[in-house]
Amino acid sequence: MARKPGTRAAAEFVLFDVFYEDGSQRSNRRVPTTMVVGPEGDASARDFIAEQDQLIARKSGLPALAIKSIRRSARKG
Numbered sequence: 693m694a695r696k697p698g699t700r701a702a703a704e705f706v707l708f709d710v711f712y713e714d715g716s717q718r719s720n721r722r723v724p725t726t727m728v729v730g731p732e733g734d735a736s737a738r739d740f741i742a743e744q745d746q747l748i749a750r751k752s753g754l755p756a757l758a759i760k761s762i763r764r765s766a767r768k769g
Contacts, residue, residue, distance in 0.1 A: 707765035708734075710741055713758040720765050738762050 705722040712718075721744075723737040730736075742759055749756035 706737065708737055708741065708762045709765050710762050711760045713760045716757065721762075734762065734764070 706728050707720045710718045710721050721741055723740050727740050728737050745756045
């Protein structure tokens with residue numbers, strides 16, 4: 693039997709809202725669930741997102757924004 697769309701993605705990723713020092717926000721940043729287990733939890737997710745931002749900054753030629761805080765995105769219905 694086929695799975696419903698989105699079922700697999702929900703189990704593989706945790707979504708985070710990222711708030712930057714300049715006041716901007718990015719919603720629903722995907723972090724693998726394997727990165728948010730254990731004692732570090734969301735701190736390792738922050739490191740993962742910061743690495744992604746650095747990679748994007750290098751490719752775009754623009755400086756990476758400093759992360760102020762992160763929080764898990766609200767679940768939808």
